[in-house]
Amino acid sequence: MMIRIGKENLQSEFVKLVERISGEKLANCYQCGNCTGGCPVSYAMDYGPQEIIRLLQLGQEETVKNANSMWICVGCLQCYQRCPKSVSAANILEALRLLTLRKGEDHDNIKDLPFQFLKEAPQQAIICGFRKLVA
Ligand code: SF4
Ligand code: SF4
Structure with a gap:
């Protein structure tokens, strides 16, 4: 159909x-x-x-x-x-x-991100992610 x-x-x-x-x-x-x-x-x-x-x-x-x-x-x-x-x-x-x-509906909550991830991920990836996933 x-x-x-x-x-x-x-x-x-x-x-x-x-x-x-x-x-x-x-x-x-x-x-x-x-x-x-x-x-x-x-x-x-x-x-x-x-x-x-x-x-x-x-x-x-x-x-x-x-x-x-x-x-x-x-x-x-x-x-x-x-x-x-x-x-x-x-x-x-x-x-x-x-x-x-x-x-105002964030996809990610910054405070929930694992510390190890924040320590090791490239800064560009973190900034890019925040721009895309957080209001
Ligand atoms: S948007 Fe995707 S599915 Fe639609 S015409 Fe373009 S390539 Fe084809
Ligand atoms: S939807 Fe388009 S822009 Fe998004 S990841 Fe797929 S190919 Fe790339």
């Missing part, structure tokens, strides 16, 4: 926000899967970038919000590089992160 993208889904407030922040049009994605195919960390995601976009097209807001995908993305832009429709899944995942962080 063919699943159609409902107009009401594309116009939900959440999807509108994701589109506005990311600058991407979700309907431009035709689900070829190139983004997920090239993503170096999709194996660790609950849903790869292609699936995240499809879930958003279908208005599955809660599933997207609860997936770890936005936090796993390393922002390498491989997905954008490979997309024949010039859709940046990286921008979409970044928009999802921003929407969560702007509500």
